Amino acid sequence: MSSESTPYKDKKVISIGIVRELTGLSLRQIRYYGERKLIFPDRNEKGTRRYSFSDIEKLIEIANKREEGVQTNEIRREMNKETKPVEKRMLKEMLRGQFNAHFRNNSNNKPF
Incomplete structure:
Protein backbone atom coordinates (compact mmCIF):
# COMPACT_ATOMS: atom_id res chain seq x y z
CA MET A 1 0.00 0.00 0.00
CA SER A 2 1.50 3.34 -0.99
CA SER A 3 1.70 6.15 1.54
CA GLU A 4 -0.72 8.19 -0.59
CA SER A 5 -3.44 5.55 -0.26
CA THR A 6 -2.77 4.87 3.43
CA PRO A 7 -5.45 6.36 5.70
CA TYR A 8 -4.03 9.09 7.93
CA LYS A 9 -4.69 7.00 11.07
CA ASP A 10 -2.39 4.27 9.75
CA LYS A 11 0.52 6.44 8.61
CA LYS A 12 3.59 5.68 10.72
CA VAL A 13 4.90 9.20 11.35
CA ILE A 14 4.83 9.67 15.13
CA SER A 15 8.01 9.37 17.21
CA ILE A 16 8.15 7.24 20.34
CA GLY A 17 8.57 10.38 22.49
CA ILE A 18 5.25 11.77 21.28
CA VAL A 19 3.63 8.36 21.77
CA ARG A 20 4.91 8.38 25.36
CA GLU A 21 3.38 11.80 25.96
CA LEU A 22 0.03 10.88 24.40
CA THR A 23 -0.34 7.50 26.12
CA GLY A 24 1.36 8.10 29.46
CA LEU A 25 3.33 4.88 28.97
CA SER A 26 7.06 4.68 29.54
CA LEU A 27 9.45 4.21 26.64
CA ARG A 28 10.22 0.76 28.03
CA GLN A 29 6.53 -0.23 28.04
CA ILE A 30 6.06 0.95 24.46
CA ARG A 31 9.11 -0.99 23.29
CA TYR A 32 8.02 -4.05 25.28
CA TYR A 33 4.60 -4.13 23.59
CA GLY A 34 6.43 -4.08 20.26
CA GLU A 35 8.68 -6.95 21.39
CA ARG A 36 5.57 -8.90 22.42
CA LYS A 37 4.14 -8.40 18.88
CA LEU A 38 1.18 -6.33 20.07
CA ILE A 39 2.10 -3.33 17.92
CA PHE A 40 4.29 -3.05 14.85
CA PRO A 41 6.11 0.27 14.48
CA ASP A 42 8.00 1.07 11.30
CA ARG A 43 11.60 2.19 11.37
CA ASN A 44 12.95 5.10 9.37
CA GLU A 45 16.34 5.12 7.63
CA LYS A 46 18.06 6.01 10.93
CA GLY A 47 16.34 3.14 12.77
CA THR A 48 13.97 5.38 14.72
CA ARG A 49 10.60 3.82 15.51
CA ARG A 50 7.56 5.47 13.95
CA TYR A 51 3.99 4.90 15.11
CA SER A 52 0.53 5.69 13.76
CA PHE A 53 -2.58 7.06 15.45
CA SER A 54 -3.97 3.52 15.20
CA ASP A 55 -0.91 2.27 17.14
CA ILE A 56 -1.57 4.88 19.83
CA GLU A 57 -5.19 3.76 20.16
CA LYS A 58 -4.03 0.16 20.38
CA LEU A 59 -1.43 1.03 23.04
CA ILE A 60 -4.06 2.73 25.18
CA GLU A 61 -6.29 -0.31 24.82
CA ILE A 62 -3.39 -2.60 25.76
CA ALA A 63 -2.53 -0.46 28.80
CA ASN A 64 -6.15 -0.56 29.99
CA LYS A 65 -6.24 -4.35 29.67
CA ARG A 66 -2.92 -4.69 31.49
CA GLU A 67 -4.34 -2.58 34.35
CA GLU A 68 -7.20 -5.08 34.52
CA GLY A 69 -4.63 -7.86 34.89
CA VAL A 70 -4.78 -9.30 31.39
Whole structure:
Protein backbone atom coordinates (compact mmCIF):
# COMPACT_ATOMS: atom_id res chain seq x y z
CA MET A 1 0.00 0.00 0.00
CA SER A 2 1.50 3.34 -0.99
CA SER A 3 1.70 6.15 1.54
CA GLU A 4 -0.72 8.19 -0.59
CA SER A 5 -3.44 5.55 -0.26
CA THR A 6 -2.77 4.87 3.43
CA PRO A 7 -5.45 6.36 5.70
CA TYR A 8 -4.03 9.09 7.93
CA LYS A 9 -4.69 7.00 11.07
CA ASP A 10 -2.39 4.27 9.75
CA LYS A 11 0.52 6.44 8.61
CA LYS A 12 3.59 5.68 10.72
CA VAL A 13 4.90 9.20 11.35
CA ILE A 14 4.83 9.67 15.13
CA SER A 15 8.01 9.37 17.21
CA ILE A 16 8.15 7.24 20.34
CA GLY A 17 8.57 10.38 22.49
CA ILE A 18 5.25 11.77 21.28
CA VAL A 19 3.63 8.36 21.77
CA ARG A 20 4.91 8.38 25.36
CA GLU A 21 3.38 11.80 25.96
CA LEU A 22 0.03 10.88 24.40
CA THR A 23 -0.34 7.50 26.12
CA GLY A 24 1.36 8.10 29.46
CA LEU A 25 3.33 4.88 28.97
CA SER A 26 7.06 4.68 29.54
CA LEU A 27 9.45 4.21 26.64
CA ARG A 28 10.22 0.76 28.03
CA GLN A 29 6.53 -0.23 28.04
CA ILE A 30 6.06 0.95 24.46
CA ARG A 31 9.11 -0.99 23.29
CA TYR A 32 8.02 -4.05 25.28
CA TYR A 33 4.60 -4.13 23.59
CA GLY A 34 6.43 -4.08 20.26
CA GLU A 35 8.68 -6.95 21.39
CA ARG A 36 5.57 -8.90 22.42
CA LYS A 37 4.14 -8.40 18.88
CA LEU A 38 1.18 -6.33 20.07
CA ILE A 39 2.10 -3.33 17.92
CA PHE A 40 4.29 -3.05 14.85
CA PRO A 41 6.11 0.27 14.48
CA ASP A 42 8.00 1.07 11.30
CA ARG A 43 11.60 2.19 11.37
CA ASN A 44 12.95 5.10 9.37
CA GLU A 45 16.34 5.12 7.63
CA LYS A 46 18.06 6.01 10.93
CA GLY A 47 16.34 3.14 12.77
CA THR A 48 13.97 5.38 14.72
CA ARG A 49 10.60 3.82 15.51
CA ARG A 50 7.56 5.47 13.95
CA TYR A 51 3.99 4.90 15.11
CA SER A 52 0.53 5.69 13.76
CA PHE A 53 -2.58 7.06 15.45
CA SER A 54 -3.97 3.52 15.20
CA ASP A 55 -0.91 2.27 17.14
CA ILE A 56 -1.57 4.88 19.83
CA GLU A 57 -5.19 3.76 20.16
CA LYS A 58 -4.03 0.16 20.38
CA LEU A 59 -1.43 1.03 23.04
CA ILE A 60 -4.06 2.73 25.18
CA GLU A 61 -6.29 -0.31 24.82
CA ILE A 62 -3.39 -2.60 25.76
CA ALA A 63 -2.53 -0.46 28.80
CA ASN A 64 -6.15 -0.56 29.99
CA LYS A 65 -6.24 -4.35 29.67
CA ARG A 66 -2.92 -4.69 31.49
CA GLU A 67 -4.34 -2.58 34.35
CA GLU A 68 -7.20 -5.08 34.52
CA GLY A 69 -4.63 -7.86 34.89
CA VAL A 70 -4.78 -9.30 31.39
CA GLN A 71 -1.47 -10.84 30.29
CA THR A 72 0.17 -9.79 27.02
CA ASN A 73 -0.16 -13.27 25.49
CA GLU A 74 -3.92 -13.16 26.15
CA ILE A 75 -4.14 -9.70 24.58
CA ARG A 76 -2.28 -10.94 21.49
CA ARG A 77 -4.59 -13.97 21.20
CA GLU A 78 -7.63 -11.69 21.46
CA MET A 79 -6.22 -9.33 18.84
CA ASN A 80 -5.59 -12.25 16.46
CA LYS A 81 -9.16 -13.48 16.91
CA GLU A 82 -10.50 -10.03 16.06
CA THR A 83 -8.53 -9.74 12.82
CA LYS A 84 -9.04 -13.23 11.43
CA PRO A 85 -12.82 -13.02 10.81
CA VAL A 86 -12.29 -9.69 9.04
CA GLU A 87 -9.56 -11.21 6.86
CA LYS A 88 -11.74 -14.24 6.07
CA ARG A 89 -14.70 -12.02 5.18
CA MET A 90 -12.53 -9.85 2.93
CA LEU A 91 -11.11 -12.93 1.19
CA LYS A 92 -14.61 -14.32 0.67
CA GLU A 93 -15.80 -11.00 -0.81
CA MET A 94 -12.77 -10.80 -3.10
CA LEU A 95 -13.35 -14.34 -4.37
CA ARG A 96 -17.05 -13.64 -4.90
CA GLY A 97 -16.14 -10.54 -6.90
CA GLN A 98 -13.66 -12.50 -9.02
CA PHE A 99 -16.22 -15.25 -9.71
CA ASN A 100 -18.89 -12.70 -10.59
CA ALA A 101 -16.57 -10.81 -12.91
CA HIS A 102 -15.44 -14.01 -14.61
CA PHE A 103 -18.89 -15.44 -15.17
CA ARG A 104 -20.46 -12.13 -16.19
CA ASN A 105 -17.81 -11.74 -18.88
CA ASN A 106 -17.85 -15.37 -20.06
CA SER A 107 -21.48 -16.46 -19.93
CA ASN A 108 -25.05 -15.44 -19.40
CA ASN A 109 -25.18 -17.13 -15.99
CA LYS A 110 -26.40 -15.16 -13.02
CA PRO A 111 -23.71 -13.94 -10.61
CA PHE A 112 -23.22 -15.80 -7.35
